[in-house]
Amino acid sequence: MRAYGPDLIHTIGLFGHGGCGKTTLTEALLLTARAISRAGRVEDGNTVSDYDPEEQRRRMSINLAVAPVEWHDTKINLIDVPGYADLVGEMAAAMRVIDAAIIVLDAAGGVEVGTELVWEMARKARVPILLFINKLDRDNANFFRCIEQARQILDEAVVPMQLPIGEQREFAGIISLRRQRAWMISEKHDGGFVEADIPPELLDLEQEWREKLVDRIAATNDDLIEKYLDGGADALTQEELNEGLRAGIANGSIVPVFCGSALQVAGMAQLLNGILDSIPSAARTPVPARDLVSGKDVTLKAAASEPLSALVFKTIVDPYGKMSYIRVFSGELSANSTIFNPRTGKEERIGQLYAVRGKEQTAVALIGPGDIGMAAKLGDVSTNDTLCSRDRPLQLAPIAFPVPAFTATVKPKTRADLDKLGNALHNVVEEDPSLRVSRDPITGESLLSGQGESHLQIIVERMKRKFGVDVELDLPRVPYRETIRGKAEAQYRHKKQTGGAGQFADVTIRIEPLPPDPNRTDPLEFVNAIVGGVIDRAFIPSVEKGVRAAMTEGVISGNPMVDVRVELFDGKMHPVDSKDIAFQIAGHEAFKIAAQKANPTIMEPIYQLEITVPEQYAGDIISDMNTRRGRVLGMMPAEGGRTTITAQAPLVEVLRYATDLRSLTQGRGRFSMAFDHYEDVPPHLMQALIEAQKKEHSSGH
Secondary structure, three states, X not given: OOOOOHHHEEEEEEEEOOOOOHHHHHHHHHHHOOOOOOOOOHHHOOOOOOXXXXXXXXXXXXXXXXXXXXXXXXEEEEEEOOOOHHHHHHHHHHHHHOOEEEEEXXXXXXXXXXXXXXXXXXXXXXXXXXXXXXXXXXXXXXXXXXXXXXXXXXOOOEEEOEEEEOOHXXXXXXXXXXXXXXXXXXXXXXXXXXXXXXXXXXXXXXXXXXXXXXXXXXXXXXXXXXXXXXXXXXXXXXXXXXXXXXXXXXHOOOXXXXXXXXXXXXXXXXXXXXXXXXXXXXXXXXXXXXXXXXXXXXXXXXXXXXXXXXEEEEEEEEOOXXXXXXXXXXXXXXXXXXXXXXXXXXXXXXXXXXXXXXXXXXXXXXXXXXXXXXXXXXXXXXXXXXXXXXXXXXXXXXXXXXXXXXXXXXXXXXXHHHHHHHHHHHHHHHHOOOOEEEEOOOOOOEXXXXXXXXXXXHHHXXXXXXXXXXXXXXXXXXXXXXXXXXOEEEEEEEEEOOOOXXXXXXXXXXXXXXXXXXXXXXXXXXXXXXXXXXXXXXXXXXXXXXXHHHHHHOOOOOOOEOOEEEEEEEEEOOOOOOOHHHHHHHHXXXXXXXXXXXXXXXXXXXXXXXXXXXXXXXXXXXHHHHHOOXXXXXXXXXXXXXXXXXXXXXXXXXXXXXXHXXXXXXXXXXXXXXXXXXXXXOHHHHHHHHHHHHHHHHOOO
């Protein structure tokens, strides 16, 4: 493939609900552009973009894949993006580096959950959107039902550019509303077509929809409106229609709809032509960046003469090294050169660069402005890093990866797995920044957070296949805490004399609760109130150490104790037998006695949730939250006929909320949650929890 300038490059993301046919569409476009000689099938595991073994086994896309085609002396970088909701991190990465999004709809399924998700993301990212209604040859396909749904659920800006000739088994071709011609499907199903007159029985329908299209295009420009009102739709030239169409797509007032069947390789040439007609090239897209020397925002052009700014948008790690997928926004990235990474403040050596198509890699001398490529074995370079030159350090806006919604404990199956676990977790997070790794402060176990249970299951399989680490997932331990609600005093004497040096310590303490304080970092306030030297100053820290040890163990459930004030106010010592260990033991035991008398209780973590759902589900969400011991704090209308509900609930009740919310809303709900505070466990639940916690601690978990 030859090198192209930015005015001849378009980068297009293919998005949509899982199963709508994005990967098959990618194959059909590659075949039509003669980039491949035969279309692969998802079922056979031989498509260009689903080359990962896990994708082939599951028969679904898991990673975004780049598949460039050449069409009419132009390069179109297609990015096939997974459609499954748990893989939203891949969608976010692709959305950051594209010039436009093609959202694919199944002609039988219409607007589905995944359609709405990517629509929202594309609108938020302010990228131009095209819709492609696929599978018109499928049973129950209904083009006009899809259009109506899209206008109702997504936006009234949705307007067809084409109409199908027949549907389901009768699907035979496509009508162009702009060119007023028909394209009949080639019998070879190789992307070819036969141009023809519009069938007479469809002329009235074609005129009706053409008027709607021209009406919307004319509204983009005062001159066009005037000309249109004076002379009607036929008064506008093809070039004027194209110009108005491009303007409307760029500002979001027009969302054009193309149609066809990827399986029949029908409508592909028309879709590729539509991309060239209606989507601005990389050269016409301004590049906003931050100048790190002046601290000011600057706007660059996608030109070779501009300073280098490139974004790493995807990283693949395997046992042989790391591959970094890069979009160059301005300037040029050359092989065997040196670049600067502002995140690390260091220079990085670029070795070989590659153009990629699926898993196929072709060495190239440079990646030009507006283009996409891959660099191998970069050292300290991660997804979201900007690559630039040291003499003009720039920062591009990062990818906005989603916040994790589900957390699980990662338990290695063998000792060998444990030894390799840390490295494997580091690698999978580098590949997928929508993951987070943390550590349970009590058990020390590794915690992995992602978008849902299925997401983490995919990651577990990846760890086993790529890094040889076999792990199991489990729900994480809820970090309960103990505290006291009353005051108490206790005295304890530790005396041990069995020949030789003995041990002696006597302490008396007073304990009381501290008011909760989210800024408090120390669970204990220890006060030395000893007067008259009844305990030597050297032993005071020993008593405190014993108290702290007792607090980490708790007194009723084995959970750490917090928010306690302990005052050491009396005691005795022995001139020979008093030692550090004796006062540690005395402090430990005195605290346990006092705490048992001070009305000990268990507290549970309460999380704040922000849940956004279509209005019709708001009542179900509130009812469900009540069954989880939750409190609804408020409701606010959100965009697109949605409602945002703010609520608080105990963590133990929402550990699986990512999965439950999907079930409650048929996948249309979104939520985020964050720790808010601790509250006492209700008395009627306390005893059962104490028994369960004791059992858990005694079994060594």
